[in-house]
Amino acid sequence: MTAAASPGSAxxxxxxxxxxxxxxAAVAPDLLGCVLLHASAEGTVAGRIVEVxxxxxxxxxxxxxxxxxxxxxxxxxxxxxxxxxxxxYGIHHCINVVCGPxxxxxxxxxxxxxxEDGTELARRRRGAVPDRRLASGPGNVARAFGIDRRLNGADxxxxxxxxxxxxxxxxxxxxxxxxxxxxxxxxxRPLRFVVAHDPHLSRR
DNA sequence: CTTATGATTAGA
DNA sequence: CTAATCATAAGA
Numbered sequence: 001m002t003a004a005a006s007p008g009s010a011x012x013x014x015x016x017x018x019x020x021x022x023x024x025a026a027v028a029p030d031l032l033g034c035v036l037l038h039a040s041a042e043g044t045v046a047g048r049i050v051e052v053x054x055x056x057x058x059x060x061x062x063x064x065x066x067x068x069x070x071x072x073x074x075x076x077x078x079x080x081x082x083x084x085x086x087x088x089y090g091i092h093h094c095i096n097v098v099c100g101p102x103x104x105x106x107x108x109x110x111x112x113x114x115x116e117d118g119t120e121l122a123r124r125r126r127g128a129v130p131d132r133r134l135a136s137g138p139g140n141v142a143r144a145f146g147i148d149r150r151l152n153g154a155d156x157x158x159x160x161x162x163x164x165x166x167x168x169x170x171x172x173x174x175x176x177x178x179x180x181x182x183x184x185x186x187x188x189r190p191l192r193f194v195v196a197h198d199p200h201l202s203r204r
Numbered sequence: 205c206t207t208a209t210g211a212t213t214a215g216a
Numbered sequence: 217c218t219a220a221t222c223a224t225a226a227g228a
Contacts, residue, residue: 179210
């Protein structure tokens with residue numbers, strides 16, 4: 001029995017777009033402990049988000065939106081509560097939650113999830129890896145959940161990928177973002193939020 | 205059309 | 217530490 005599926009702890013889906021209509025640095029820590037779900041034809045995978053990063057609009061030199069709107073990042077410039085999925089390094093997909101306020105191009109990158117439901121399906125998609133690495137690292141989250149570019153722009157309130165409120169983590173740690181050293185001072189900003197001491201983190 | 209490169213990962 | 221691997225964006 002899992003927290004995501006156990007009777008008596010029904011999932012409370014996030015169905016209010018206003019919840020997403022805030023700066024990414026405000027949404028990001030609130031996302032920790034929340035449940036990410038993907039109901040696909042293959043089955044459903046769900047789990048607790050344990051690591052995220054906030055990307056803050058055009059002024060943030062680490063954000064894709066910092067070089068203007070293009071076909072790839074257009075979803076970031078659209079309404080909050082949608083999925084921004086991009087393909088990177090020729091291999092990996094990364095999934096983001098589009099935030100606000102309004103159409104300000106901010107988003108939260110989901111970097112690690114503790115899979116709690118649909119574990120078998122996630123394992124099939126990922127191959128033989130230890131549980132702690134099943135959805136650890138942004139590319140691995142997308143892989144385990146079966147999410148690719150076809151879901152770019154999907155509505156988190158009406159689409160196959162949803163979010164639900166979960167128990168607030170006991171302790172949240174804030175660190176610098178990973179893989180954005182090129183962004184100068186923006187690389188130093190404390191915009192990576194993690195559930196402290198969680199074994200599923202992509203890094204400590 | 206050509207070219208450079210990345211919000212990564214796994215493995216030596 | 218580096219190779220893998222290709223969509224994307226910018227430039228000629």
